[in-house]
Amino acid sequence: MEMNMTKGNPFHLILHFTIPLFLGNAFQQLYNMADSVIVGKFVSANALAAVGSTGTIMFLVLGIAIGLTTGFSVMTSQYFGADDQQGVRYSVTGGILMSVAFGMLITILALLAMPMLLRLMNTPDEIYSEALTYINIICIGTTAILFYNLFAAFLRAIGNSRVPLFFLIFSAVLNVFLDLLLIIGFHLGVAGAAIATVSAQGFSAILCAGYIYMKVDVLRPRRSDWKLYLPCCAKQLAIGIPMALETGITASGTVIMQAALNIYGTVSIAGSTAAYKVVNLLSQGLYSVGQTMASYSGQNFGAGDIGRIHQGTRAAMKLCVIYSLVTAALGVIFLPYLIQLFFSGDVSLAEIMPWAKIAHNECAALYIALGAIFVYRNTLQGCGYSVQAMTMGIIELSARVVMAVISIRVHSYPLAIGADPAAWLTAGVFGWILYRWLLSERRFAI
Numbered sequence: 261m262e263m264n265m266t267k268g269n270p271f272h273l274i275l276h277f278t279i280p281l282f283l284g285n286a287f288q289q290l291y292n293m294a295d296s297v298i299v300g301k302f303v304s305a306n307a308l309a310a311v312g313s314t315g316t317i318m319f320l321v322l323g324i325a326i327g328l329t330t331g332f333s334v335m336t337s338q339y340f341g342a343d344d345q346q347g348v349r350y351s352v353t354g355g356i357l358m359s360v361a362f363g364m365l366i367t368i369l370a371l372l373a374m375p376m377l378l379r380l381m382n383t384p385d386e387i388y389s390e391a392l393t394y395i396n397i398i399c400i401g402t403t404a405i406l407f408y409n410l411f412a413a414f415l416r417a418i419g420n421s422r423v424p425l426f427f428l429i430f431s432a433v434l435n436v437f438l439d440l441l442l443i444i445g446f447h448l449g450v451a452g453a454a455i456a457t458v459s460a461q462g463f464s465a466i467l468c469a470g471y472i473y474m475k476v477d478v479l480r481p482r483r484s485d486w487k488l489y490l491p492c493c494a495k496q497l498a499i500g501i502p503m504a505l506e507t508g509i510t511a512s513g514t515v516i517m518q519a520a521l522n523i524y525g526t527v528s529i530a531g532s533t534a535a536y537k538v539v540n541l542l543s544q545g546l547y548s549v550g551q552t553m554a555s556y557s558g559q560n561f562g563a564g565d566i567g568r569i570h571q572g573t574r575a576a577m578k579l580c581v582i583y584s585l586v587t588a589a590l591g592v593i594f595l596p597y598l599i600q601l602f603f604s605g606d607v608s609l610a611e612i613m614p615w616a617k618i619a620h621n622e623c624a625a626l627y628i629a630l631g632a633i634f635v636y637r638n639t640l641q642g643c644g645y646s647v648q649a650m651t652m653g654i655i656e657l658s659a660r661v662v663m664a665v666i667s668i669r670v671h672s673y674p675l676a677i678g679a680d681p682a683a684w685l686t687a688g689v690f691g692w693i694l695y696r697w698l699l700s701e702r703r704f705a706i
Contacts, residue, residue: 262418262476263276263418263419264419264559265556265559271575271578271579274549274552274556277419278421278579281416281551282545283429284421284425286541289544294439295311296533298443299443299449299453300603301602303449305527306387307387308533308602309533310387310388310391310450312532312533312534313391313533314395314398316515317374317381319511321398322398322406323507323510324511326405327504327505328358328501329409329410330413331500333416334558334641335495336348336351336413336418337554337558337559338644339351341558342563348478349479349482350489350492352481353488353489354488354489354492356410360403363402363407364403366402371399374396378395381518382522382523384529386526394450394454397458398454398457401457401462405461408427408431408462408465408468410465412424414479415472415476416554418478419559420476423468424468427471431460434463435459438452438460442455498647499644503649506653509650510656513657513664514680517664519664520665520679524673527611527615528615531599531613531619532615534612535615535617535623536623539619542591545579545583546583549583549635550631550638551638553576553634553638553642554642556569556572557569557572557643558642573636576635577631577632580632583627584627588624592624615673623677625681626684629681629685629687632689632691633691636688636692637691639695640694645698652690652694655683655687655690656687660682660683662682664679
């Protein structure tokens with residue numbers, strides 16, 4: 261089920277590779293939504309707000325971990341594109357061994373920082389305890405989540421986007437079952453939701469590892485390969501650390517934005533949380549195209565075909581434009597019905613909906629810019645330009661901070677929500693300029 265992306269029609273290849281990724285990412289968002297729906301329906305609106313208030317911190321912690329693992333797999337795709345099977349195996353062993361160390365480090369640092377971080381984010385007192393419980397359990401399970409993403413990234417690097425989808429579907433179903441069992445059956449509340457999430461991801465990691473060991477010879481290291489091959493590890497760290505830092509920088513901006521949103525109280529947090537769940541679900545197609553471009557550009561960069569990379573980015577942006585227009589329209593139409601899923605009958609939707617509509621509609625208006633970020637960032641990272649791509653994260657952070665600070669000064673919820681779309685637009689334009697400069701065919705011809 262490997263796919264050589266150095267040959268064939270770029271549009272068809274990208275579309276074919278993206279569809280399984282989209283289905284998998286959509287399933288992942290659906291079971292994340294299941295956490296929120298079950299918590300909101302069977303615990304309380306405050307519990308939903310507690311889970312929602314930690315979303316940006318989850319993005320920060322898990323984003324750093326996933327950025328590392330994705331960076332480790334870039335060398336896998338480049339070695340695969342260059343038909344260097346020994347290099348592929350060295351990248352796998354290096355990625356696994358380094359992920360163990362980084363997983364432990366991230367977990368310890370995150371647990372130590374959580375109480376202070378929640379306070380700095382203006383987390384309301386009535387949801388602080390539940391928010392801390394939820395995010396601490398997620399942090400404890402960081403290594404399980406990290407390894408699922410690592411093994412899935414290895415499979416995508418060699419052109420296999422279908423197998424991770426199958427395991428993720430299994431994980432999604434398991435997560436919903438565990439949510440129902442732990443939240444409704446054992447009355448564990450937000451703790452049950454967090455345990456279900458990390459347990460389901462852990463099972464996915466085990467299944468991916470087993471599949472690779474039994475079925476994917478090119479990714480299965482020999483006994484002699486189990487060592488840190490320093491030239492390969494150095495390249496993996498040179499790509500993975502900037503990717504992790506970029507995600508961390510971007511996530512820091514969302515944490516600041518959440519701090520700005522938290523001052524409006526639990527009703528606004530609950531409304532924006534539900535809306536962002538919808539936005540995250542609808543934007544998964546854009547994220548999936550970006551993931552595809554990491555593998556596509558990595559293989560073609562390894563093969564030395566810059567012109568083909570440009571063909572791929574044009575095809576990817578066409579997909580993003582079409583997808584953005586369709587999903588934005590669907591979101592506006594169906595938002596009132598989707599928001600109802602998150603709350604029990606004793607919650608006033610008349611109070612929730614105004615906050616949710618503002619959050620959704622402002623984001624939906626700039627889906628195309630978000631797609632540009634994913635396409636150009638992943639393309640640059642796939643080519644090994646992770647340090648340069650990190651500047652896109654700095655641009656996003658700057659835009660979010662400016663908007664968040666202004667919104668706090670003038671006490672404007674629409675401006676606080678606008679921090680996300682403003683960051684997307686600014687970073688998307690900057691990413692296009694950066695991509696055109698770094699991957700200029702004239703530069704490579706000299």
